[in-house]
Amino acid sequence: xxxxxxxxxxxxxxxxxxxxxxxxxxxxxxxSSQRAVEIAFGLIGIMAFWLGIVNIAKKSGLVDIFSKLIxxxxxxxxxxxxxxxxxxxxxxxxxxxxxxxxxxxxxxxGIKAMEDMQKENQNKQKATNSMCxxxxxNTAGFQIVPAVVIAILSAAKMDNxxxxxxxxxxxxxxxxxxxxxxxxxxERFYK
Amino acid sequence: MIKFLNTLSIFILPFIIVVILCFALYKKTPAYExxxxxxxxxxxxxxxxxxxxxxxxxxxxxxxASGAIDILSGILxxxxxxxxxxxxxxxxxxxxxxxxxxxxxxxxxxxxxxGVNSYATKLAAVITGSSETTFYVASVYFGAVGIKKFRHALxxxxxxxxxxxxxxxxxxxxxxx
Numbered sequence: 001x002x003x004x005x006x007x008x009x010x011x012x013x014x015x016x017x018x019x020x021x022x023x024x025x026x027x028x029x030x031x032s033s034q035r036a037v038e039i040a041f042g043l044i045g046i047m048a049f050w051l052g053i054v055n056i057a058k059k060s061g062l063v064d065i066f067s068k069l070i071x072x073x074x075x076x077x078x079x080x081x082x083x084x085x086x087x088x089x090x091x092x093x094x095x096x097x098x099x100x101x102x103x104x105x106x107x108x109x110g111i112k113a114m115e116d117m118q119k120e121n122q123n124k125q126k127a128t129n130s131m132c133x134x135x136x137x138n139t140a141g142f143q144i145v146p147a148v149v150i151a152i153l154s155a156a157k158m159d160n161x162x163x164x165x166x167x168x169x170x171x172x173x174x175x176x177x178x179x180x181x182x183x184x185x186x187e188r189f190y191k
Numbered sequence: 192m193i194k195f196l197n198t199l200s201i202f203i204l205p206f207i208i209v210v211i212l213c214f215a216l217y218k219k220t221p222a223y224e225x226x227x228x229x230x231x232x233x234x235x236x237x238x239x240x241x242x243x244x245x246x247x248x249x250x251x252x253x254x255x256a257s258g259a260i261d262i263l264s265g266i267l268x269x270x271x272x273x274x275x276x277x278x279x280x281x282x283x284x285x286x287x288x289x290x291x292x293x294x295x296x297x298x299x300x301x302x303x304x305x306g307v308n309s310y311a312t313k314l315a316a317v318i319t320g321s322s323e324t325t326f327y328v329a330s331v332y333f334g335a336v337g338i339k340k341f342r343h344a345l346x347x348x349x350x351x352x353x354x355x356x357x358x359x360x361x362x363x364x365x366x367x368x
Contacts, residue, residue, distance in 0.1 A: 004250075004285065004286065004289065005246060005247075005250060008250040008251070008253070008254050008282075009249075009250055009253060011254065011257075011259050012250075012253035012254045012256070012257040012259055013253075013257070014257075014259075015257035015258050015259040015262065016253075016256075016257040016258075018258075019257065019258040021256065021257055021258055024256050024257075025253050025256045025257045027256075028252045028253055028255075028256035029249055029252070029253050031252075032248050032249050032251075032252035032253075032300070033245050033248070033249050035248060035252075035299075035303065036241065036244040036245040036248040036249070036296065036299070037241055037244075037245070039244060039248070039299045040237045040238065040240055040241045040244055041237060043233075043236075043237045043240075044233055044234050044237040045233070046233075047232075047233035047234075047236050047237060048230035048231070048232075048233025048234060049230065049233070050233075051229045051230055051232045051233050051236075052225075052226035052227065052228075052229040052230035052233075053207075053208055053211060053226065053229070054211070054229060055225045055226060055228055055229020055230075056211050056212070056215050056220060056222050056225045056226055056229070057211040057214070057215075058225075058229075059215075059220050059221075059225040060211070060214050060215040060218045060220035060222075060225075061214075061218060061220075062210075062211060062214045062215075098323075104232065104236075107331065110331075110332055111331070111332060111335040111336075114332050114333070114335055114336045114338075115335070115336055117336075118336040118337075118338075124337065124338075125337070125338065125339045125340055126338065126339075126340040126342065127333065127338045127340060127341055127342050127344055131333075131338065131344070132341075132342055132343055132344040132347065134332075135328065135329060135332055135333070135341075135344040135348065136344055136347040136348050136351065138323060138328050138332070139322075139323050139324075139325040139328045139329070139348035139351065139352070140322070140323065140348075140351050140355070141321065141322045141323025143320065143321075144203075144207070145203070145204065145207065146316075146319070146320030146321070148236075148295060148320075149295075149298065149316050149319050149320035150320075152295065152298060152299060152302070152316075153302075153307065153312070153316055156299075156302045156303075156307040157307060158307040158308060158312070159308055160201070162200050162201050162203065162204055163197055163200050163201070163313075163366075164200070164313060164316045164317055164320060165200040165203050165204070166196045166197070166199055166200040166203075166366075167200075167313075167317050167359075167362050167363060167366045167367075168316070168317050168320040168321045170358070170362050171317055171318075171321040171355060171358045171359045171362050172320070172321035172322070172355070174354065174355065174358040175321060175322060175351050175352070175354060175355035175358065176351075178350070178351045178354040178355075179347060179348065179350075179351035182343075182346070182347035182350045182351055183343065183344070183347035186343035186346060186347055187343060189343065190342040190343040
């Protein structure tokens with residue numbers, strides 16, 4: 001990210017000189033930083049609403065019920081965790097919370113799951129198969145409702161922001177499945 | 192089929208909300224208090240992403256205003272045209288694996304450059320919404336327990352990211368073009 005940041009700005013100045021557009025670039029630089037703050041403030045209302053709704057789901061125990069439901073299928077993905085029930089529960093809670101868009105609530109469960117898996121790890125420096133699998137499916141970012149993106153679209157007054165939900169769901173499912181495929185396929189090549 | 196899925200998109204949110212509220216009613220959860228408690232986080236999240244948004248929105252806006260994006264899209268034109276990929280979304284494809292907040296910034300910049308109802312915006316929204324930031328997740332989770340050898344975890348994550356981008360381009364061309 002550091003290099004991208006530097007690279008984008010330097011290239012912009014170079015191109016500005018070549019295209020003789022320095023005045024436009026400098027103006028844009030000053031105006032866009034202002035715009036960034038306006039965008040962030042535009043998100044507050046919708047984010048607050050969505051996080052409020054999902055907090056009801058968390059407190060009423062609905063999140064726990066979902067994570068219990070997915071525990072069985074998870075054993076297929078994490079065969080090594082058959083005896084490590086704590087790790088499996090925390091993975092289930094992490095995935096459920098992520099799916100509902102509760103990233104803040106998901107992270108502690110994820111770290112807990114990692115600690116539970118680390119307990120049974122022979123080499124504490126090296127990731128186990130289960131750890132790699134857990135990480136890979138987390139990076140695929142499975143989410144039922146992409147709340148922040150919808151918040152940005154609706155703050156920018158899109159006609160119908162929820163139209164992106166189904167396409168996003170299809171894409172994130174494809175990414176999820178391929179993450180699982182890649183992590184299992186590569187497992188034997190990295191000892 | 193597509194029309195049906197589009198209608199389904201609209202009904203997902205109400206459906207989830209109704210299920211959550213009915214369950215709360217059944218469990219006698221104090222829904223109003225829980226809502227207010229959870230909603231407080233909305234403000235924190237918005238404020239927390241401001242520095243990231245400023246950094247990347249300024250970069251992306253300068254990159255566009257300087258004409259650099261025109262040069263880039265000129266080079267990539269044959270590929271982009273063939274797959275009907277708007278040039279604005281190319282930066283996003285790089286940043287999405289690196290930083291989630293940065294991707295939100297790029298998305299916002301695409302909205303102000305191409306309009307909120309444009310195809311570029313829809314594609315960018317799907318790309319941003321369908322992925323987690325691979326490097327961030329890896330550093331948080333492995334860092335928390337002191338794992339130094341990541342083995343194949345990062346490679347699998349990045350390959351899945353690439354598949355995700357291709358899938359997004361494909362699915363969006365079906366839904367929105």
